[in-house]
Amino acid sequence: MPDQINILVIDDELVMREGCTRILSKDGWGVICAENGKQGLDQIQSHLDQIDVILLDLMMPGMSGMEVLDQIRTINPNLLIIVITGYATVESAVEAMKKGAYDFIPKPFTPDQLRIVVRRALERRILQKEADFLRRERERSLRDIATEKSKIKTIINCMGDGVLVCDGDGCIVLSNPAASRMLKIPETSLLGNFVSQCNLPPELSSAMAQSLKTKEMGYSALSQELSIGEAGEIYLRAHTAPVRNDLGEIMGSVTVLQDISHLKELDKMKSEFIAMVAHELRAPIASVEQQLTVILNGIAGEVTEKQEQLLSRAKERTKGLLTLINDLLDLSKIEAGVMVQYKEPLLLQEVILKVIDLMKAEAGAKRIDLQFSAPSQVPLIQADRNSMEGIFNNLISNAIKYTPEGGTVRVTLGEEAGFVKATVSDTGIGIKKEDLSRIFDKFYRVRTSETRQIIGTGLGLSIVKSIVEAHLGTISVESEVGKGTTFTVLLPKEKSGSGLEI
Amino acid sequence: MPKKILIVDDDPDLVEAVTMILESKNYEVAAAYGGIEGLQKARTENPDLIVLDVMMPDKDGYAVCKELKADPQLSNIPVLLLTAVVSKIPTTRYTQQMGLETEADDYIDKPVEPEVLVKRIETLLTK
Numbered sequence: 001m002p003d004q005i006n007i008l009v010i011d012d013e014l015v016m017r018e019g020c021t022r023i024l025s026k027d028g029w030g031v032i033c034a035e036n037g038k039q040g041l042d043q044i045q046s047h048l049d050q051i052d053v054i055l056l057d058l059m060m061p062g063m064s065g066m067e068v069l070d071q072i073r074t075i076n077p078n079l080l081i082i083v084i085t086g087y088a089t090v091e092s093a094v095e096a097m098k099k100g101a102y103d104f105i106p107k108p109f110t111p112d113q114l115r116i117v118v119r120r121a122l123e124r125r126i127l128q129k130e131a132d133f134l135r136r137e138r139e140r141s142l143r144d145i146a147t148e149k150s151k152i153k154t155i156i157n158c159m160g161d162g163v164l165v166c167d168g169d170g171c172i173v174l175s176n177p178a179a180s181r182m183l184k185i186p187e188t189s190l191l192g193n194f195v196s197q198c199n200l201p202p203e204l205s206s207a208m209a210q211s212l213k214t215k216e217m218g219y220s221a222l223s224q225e226l227s228i229g230e231a232g233e234i235y236l237r238a239h240t241a242p243v244r245n246d247l248g249e250i251m252g253s254v255t256v257l258q259d260i261s262h263l264k265e266l267d268k269m270k271s272e273f274i275a276m277v278a279h280e281l282r283a284p285i286a287s288v289e290q291q292l293t294v295i296l297n298g299i300a301g302e303v304t305e306k307q308e309q310l311l312s313r314a315k316e317r318t319k320g321l322l323t324l325i326n327d328l329l330d331l332s333k334i335e336a337g338v339m340v341q342y343k344e345p346l347l348l349q350e351v352i353l354k355v356i357d358l359m360k361a362e363a364g365a366k367r368i369d370l371q372f373s374a375p376s377q378v379p380l381i382q383a384d385r386n387s388m389e390g391i392f393n394n395l396i397s398n399a400i401k402y403t404p405e406g407g408t409v410r411v412t413l414g415e416e417a418g419f420v421k422a423t424v425s426d427t428g429i430g431i432k433k434e435d436l437s438r439i440f441d442k443f444y445r446v447r448t449s450e451t452r453q454i455i456g457t458g459l460g461l462s463i464v465k466s467i468v469e470a471h472l473g474t475i476s477v478e479s480e481v482g483k484g485t486t487f488t489v490l491l492p493k494e495k496s497g498s499g500l501e502i
Numbered sequence: 503m504p505k506k507i508l509i510v511d512d513d514p515d516l517v518e519a520v521t522m523i524l525e526s527k528n529y530e531v532a533a534a535y536g537g538i539e540g541l542q543k544a545r546t547e548n549p550d551l552i553v554l555d556v557m558m559p560d561k562d563g564y565a566v567c568k569e570l571k572a573d574p575q576l577s578n579i580p581v582l583l584l585t586a587v588v589s590k591i592p593t594t595r596y597t598q599q600m601g602l603e604t605e606a607d608d609y610i611d612k613p614v615e616p617e618v619l620v621k622r623i624e625t626l627l628t629k
Contacts, residue, residue: 279557283513286586290519290613297616299526 005122006030006050010040010068011057011084016107020055023111024118037063041071044079053121054079055105058096059086066099073100078128080121162236162257165243166208168250170195182236182257184229201226204255207240207472210492211253213418214242224472225260235264278328285325289318330390330463343471345380345494346388348420349413355392356411359400366405370396374413380494381420387467394460395424395487402485403428418493419473425486431479439477440465505627506530508549510540510566511584512558516612520553523616524623537561541569544576551626554606555584563606571605580607580626584614 007029009020017033024031032047034040037060044051054072058065065083072079083096083104093104102124105117156163162179166172175190183190183200190198195205207222221241228234240255292315294300296308303311356372363370392411399409407427414421431439440461468475472492479485507529511517514535521531532547534540537558544552552570556563563583570576583606607626610619 282586283557286613287513287515287519290516293613293615294519294522297523299522299616 004030004050005052005125006032006047007053007055007118008032008034008040008043008047008051009055010034010037010060010065011055012036012060013057016057016084020114023114027115029118029122036060037065037068037071040068041075044072044075048076051079052125053118054081055084055118056081056101057084057086058092066096069096069099069101078132080125080128082117082121160259162255162259164190164208164255164257165252166195166212167252168212170209170212172198173252179257182228182234182259184234201228203472204238204240207238208253208255210418210472211240211242212250214250222472222474223469225469233261234259235261274328278325282322282325282329285318285321289315289322292318327460327463343382343384346383346385347378348381348383348388348422348491349374349378351385351388352392352411352413352422355389355396358393359396362397363400363409366400366403366407368400368403368406369408370400371408371410372412373410375415378413379415379420381471381491382494383471383491384467387470391464391467391489392422392424394464395489398460399424399426399428399485399487402426407484415493416490419490420493422489422491423486424489425484427484430481430483431477431485432481436477436479440475504528504530505550506532506547507623508532508534508540508543508547508552510534510537510543510552510558510563511555512536512560513555516555520614520619523619526616527620529623537563537566540566544570544579549579551580551582551623553582553584553623555612557586567606580629581605582607582622582626583609584612585609586612 007020007024009017009024009031011017011020011033012035014035017035021031021033032043032051034043040054040056044054056065056068056072060068069081069083072081077100080102081096081100083093083101084107085093085096085104086107093106096104102121103117105113109117156174156176159176159178162182163174163176164172164179165174171194172190172192175187177187180187180190185199195208198205200208203224203226207224211222221239223237223239226236226238228236237258237260238255239258240253242250243252243254245251292311295303296311296315352372352374356370359370396409396411403409403426409424409426412423412425465475468489468491474490476488477485478488507524509517509520509524509531510533511520512535517533517535521533524531532543532549534543537560540552540554541561543549554563554566558566563585567581567583570579570581607629608622610622
C-alpha cells in the first residue's frame with residue numbers, strides 16, 4: 001500500500017481549492033487540484049492508483065458534477081467521491097449518492113467538518129485497500145498452491161519409480177503411471193480402491209496394511225522384493241513407510257516401487273557364476289582335504305609329529321576355504337530365492353535355544369558366559385526354520401568370535417509393535433562408527449589387528465540381512481568400540497498372532 | 503570273507519582316498535568313475551554296499567540311486583550317498599531344493615573323517 005494519501009479536489013472556485021488544500025495538507029495529506037470536470041478526469045487518468053479520495057463540486061461550468069461523477073465511476077468504481085453541494089439541497093446529494101458518491105458535504109463548511117468527512121472516507125478507503133490486498137494475497141496463495149500441486153503431480157507422474165499412497169483407512173489416494181505399469185494394474189483399478197481389493201501382490205498389500213499399524217515413532221520403512229507376472233519377468237523393490245501428522249498419528253502410507261529386473265538379471269548371472277566357480281573349487285579342495293585326512297589318520301603310512309603338525313594346519317586351511325565356498329553358495333542360493341521358501345509358524349525361542357545349545361562348547365572354550373532370556377510368552381512368527389537357525393548361528397557365533405575370553409554374550413527375545421524382537425549383544429571389541437554402516441555389505445570385513453586372527457569371509461552378515469529381509473523384517477546394529485555390540489532383529493508376528501505358552 | 507564296497511565318484515583322487523580308508527579296514531573295494539560305470543559295476547562286481555557321489559557329470563547320484571532301487575536284483579544293496587553339501591543345511595532340505603527324492607539309505611558329507619565313514623558303513627551292513 002502506498003503511504004502517501006492523495007486527495008483530488010475538483011472545484012471551479014479558486015477559494016475553495018486553496019482552502020481545501022490548506023486544511024488538508026496540514027494533516028499531512030497530498031492534495032491535487034482541478035478547476036473543472038475535464039481537468040479532474042485527466043488528473044484521475046494520470047494518477048490512476050494514487051488518488052484515494054475525490055472532493056467533487058456538483059455545480060461547475062462546462063461538464064456538470066453529476067457527469068464527472070458518472071465518468072469517474074466508469075474509470076474506477078472503487079474511488080471514494082465526496083460531493084460538495086452548493087445549495088445544500090438534499091435532492092442533489094441523494095442523487096449523487098445514488099450514482100455512487102460515498103458522502104456529501106454542504107457548502108459552506110468549516111475546516112473541521114471537512115476533516116471529519118474526508119477522514120471517514122479515508123478510513124473506508126484504507127479498509128478497502130486492505131481488503132483488496134488480502135484478496136490479492138489469497139488469490140496468490142491459492143495460485144501458488146495450485147502451481148505447487150501441479151508441479152508435484154507432474155514430478156510424480158514423470159518419475160520412473162512407481163508411487164502408491166494410501167490413506168489411514170487403506171484406500172489408495174494417489175498412484176502414478178509408473179506404478180500401474182510396474183504392477184500391471186490400470187490406474188483406475190488402483191485410485192479410490194482399498195489396498196486389499198486392488199489385486200496387489202499379497203506381500204505388498206500386507207506391508208502397506210502393516211505400515212498403517214506401525215506404533216513406534218521414527219522412520220520405519222519396510223523394504224522387500226516382489227516378482228510380478230510370470231516368474232522372472234519383472235522384479236520390483238518396494239519401500240513402504242507410514243506417513244505421520246505433526247502429532248505422530250499415522251495418516252497413511254507411501255510405497256515407492258523400483259524396477260530392479262535388470263539388476264536381478266545381472267545378479268542372477270553373477271550368482272550363477274559364483275555358484276559355478278564355487279562348485280568347481282569345492283570338488284578339488286574337498287578332494288585335497290580327504291587326502292590329508294587319510295594321511296593324518298596314518299592310513300597311508302607312519303606320520304612323524306612334525307609332519308602331522310604341518311598337515312593339520314594344511315587341513316585347517318582347506319576347511320576354511322570350504323567354509324568360504326559354502327558361504328558363497330548360500331548367498332547365491334538366497335539370491336536365487338531358493339533358500340527361504342519353506343515358511344511355517346515358528347517359535348523363535350525354540351530355534352534360538354537349539355543354536356545356543358550348539359554354541360555352548362565354543363563359548364565354554366573361551367570362558368564366555370552365554371545367556372538367554374525371554375518372556376514366557378512370545379508370539380509366533382512366519383518363517384523358514386533353517387534360515388532362522390542360520391541367522392542366529394551367525395550372530396551368536398560372531399558374538400563369541402569377537403568377544404575376548406571371560407566376556408558375556410547375551411541373547412534376548414521380546415515383542416515390539418507387531419514384531420518379535422531378538423537381540424544378540426556381546427562385551428566384545430565393538431565396531432567403529434565408520435565400519436558400522438558397511439558391515440551388512442557383501443564381502444565387507446572390519447580390518448584391525450584384533451580381527452586379523454579371526455577367519456571369516458565377510459559374507460555372514462550380508463546373508464543374515466538377506467534372510468531377515470526375505471521375512472519382511474529388519475536388522476540393525478549398535479556398537480561402542482571396546483564396550484561391545486548389539487544386533488537387533490525384528491521379524492513380523494504371524495498373522496493369527498496368538499502367543500503360545502512354552 | 504571281506505565285504506565288498508563299490509565306490510562311485512568321478513574324482514579319482516577322492517576314490518583313491520576313500521579306497522585307502524576302506525582297505526585299511528579290510529574291505530574289498532571296487533571303483534567306478536562315473537554314474538553309468540557305477541551302474542554297470544553294481545551289476546558285475548556284486549558289491550555289499552555302494553558309496554555313491556552326488557555330483558557326477560554323466561549321471562548324478564540321485565539318478566543312479568533311483569535306478570539301483572528300481573532294479574529288484576540290486577535294490578537291497580545299501581547305498582551311502584556322498585554329498586558335498588554344507589553340514590549346516592540338512593540333507594533332506596538339499597533334496598527338497600534339488601526337487602529330488604531319493605531312496606538312499608544314508609548320507610554323508612565329504613570330505614569325511616575315516617572313523618565316521620567306517621562306522622556308517624558298518625551300521626548299514628549289519629542292518
